[in-house]
Amino acid sequence: MQRHLKLRQLRLLVSLDQHRHVGRVAEAMHLTQPAVSKALAELERGLGMALFTRTPQGLLPTPEGICLIRYAQSVHEDLNRAALALDSIGQPEVWRVALGAMHGTTPVIPMAFERLQRQRTPAAAFDLTVQEGSPDLLLPLLRAGKLDIVMGVAPERSAAADLHVVPLYVDPMVWMVAPSHPLARKARLTLHDLADTMWVLPPRVARVRAVIDAVFRKHKVLVQSRLVETVSFDSLLGMVSDHGAVALSSRRLARSAESRGLVHVLDVDMAGLALPISAMTLVEPEPSAYAVEFIQCLVEASAQ
Secondary structure, eight states: OTTTOOHHHHHHHHHHHHHOSHHHHHHHHTOOHHHHHHHHHHHHHHHTSOOEEEETTEEEEOHHHHHHHHHHHHHHHHHHHHHHHHHHTTSOOEEEEEEEEETTOTTHHHHHHHHHHHTSOTTOEEEEEEEEEOHHHHHHHHHTTSOSEEEEEOOOGGGOTTEEEEEEEEEEEEEEEOTTSGGGGOOSBOGGGGTTSOEEEOOTTSHHHHHHHHHHHHTTOOOOSSEEEOSOHHHHHHHHHHHOOEEEEEHHHHHHHHHTTSOEEOOBOOTTOEEEEEEEEESSSOOOHHHHHHHHHHHHHHTO
8 A cells, every 4th residue: 555555646546536637637637638547446446445536427436435535535634634633833823623514503612712812812713614514525525624513413322432422402393484474474384284385395315304294294194295305494585585495494493583574483383203313423534623612512501
């Protein structure tokens, strides 16, 4: 491995995994396509194993490729951190955390950041990066070292062996409509009262969707034929305000939107349907002191 792996080849692996297409990799790395193909062939020949499979959809990593890419990403991120550390020598210390927030968890972040500022000196330098997205996007970034913390619903225990999970809060799910919607003037609704309205739900690939569908089955309610599935809160608000839809969302996010006059939260019994929200970090390498500090702020803010 030490004889055949060079830093430029590790960068090539990271780029191949990101783009999955020789032409796009060549453009990103300022190389020709033949040069990219030759470099990959030389690496595979030197290691004695295939790292990618060529398909009509592009390059797909083999199990060996997936394994090696993970370590290539780790080396790549370690070098980036080393560059930041070198640049910071002789400079004031900067508190730096990269946070991934699954949709619906963002309202607690400003409260946590407020707590952080109160316990640090006003002159302290901060660099908090927040990236919002789905678990499928954020957890690979955490494992690749590009995020320090991910907030959201933790994966099944079998898929979380490499994660340290800190529970934050349980967020009930609620229905919301535009303030001018006829349902906004009614109390004590049931799911059957929503039957003639367009629905906005999390997509079927989301872990929480299976729980939502189970609640529908319990109440003998069919999922509407007029259905929009999205994890984008902006898209959700657009469907609610412009198309008269009813949308299912986390209560914290819905209440935040309601306080700004964007939606009205309906009084609908969802049989205790709730999202257990946690803060996740990697077991190895251990999170930075800054990440641990911010998780404590998230815990305290979540208790409000």
